[in-house]
Amino acid sequence: MAKTHRQNGARPVCVRLSFHSEQENERRKFQSAHEKVDLELSSAERKLLLTGLVFVMDRVEKAIRSTPAGKPVAISIGDLDDLAGHVAGEANHAKNARTEEILSGLYEKVDGLLEFYARE
Numbered sequence: 001m002a003k004t005h006r007q008n009g010a011r012p013v014c015v016r017l018s019f020h021s022e023q024e025n026e027r028r029k030f031q032s033a034h035e036k037v038d039l040e041l042s043s044a045e046r047k048l049l050l051t052g053l054v055f056v057m058d059r060v061e062k063a064i065r066s067t068p069a070g071k072p073v074a075i076s077i078g079d080l081d082d083l084a085g086h087v088a089g090e091a092n093h094a095k096n097a098r099t100e101e102i103l104s105g106l107y108e109k110v111d112g113l114l115e116f117y118a119r120e
Contacts, residue, residue, distance in 0.1 A: 033078030037113055040072045045106045048099065055086045077117055084110045 041049070041064070049056050049064060056064070060079050067073045075083070087110060091103035 033081070034076050035117075036074040036076050037080065037117065038072030039075050039080065039109065039113065041106070042102075043069060044102045045109075048102055048106075053099070054083075054090045054103070057082065077114070080110055080113060084114060 046064060046069065048054060050061065057079060060075055060083060063073050063075055084107060087103050087107045091100050091107055094100035094103060
């Protein structure tokens with residue numbers, strides 16, 4: 001797993017979550033793995049995902065490429081779950097500290113969304 005930068009189990013303060021729902025401050029369960037949520041990507045995160053360093057499924061790559069820079073990318077919960085594993089793996093094997101930092105931050109965002117949309 002990527003470094004989580006948490007102390008005493010606290011959520012990172014810098015992670016901003018965006019959702020298609022009006023209930024932004026309440027935990028909720030998703031209905032299916034196809035439900036989409038918004039993932040905000042920095043330009044550095046976007047670049048790393050599109051350069052081929054991290055395995056990204058075709059539909060996720062298309063969603064990223066078709067979304068203007070600076071706008072949240074709508075990704076299904078299932079695809080987000082897959083992406084989390086690939087990002088964590090690459091963060092753990094990053095060749096330099098900056099890449100590890102960017103990927104660890106991205107992992108935190110993705111993990112935060114997955115935790116928000118709790119599964120049973």
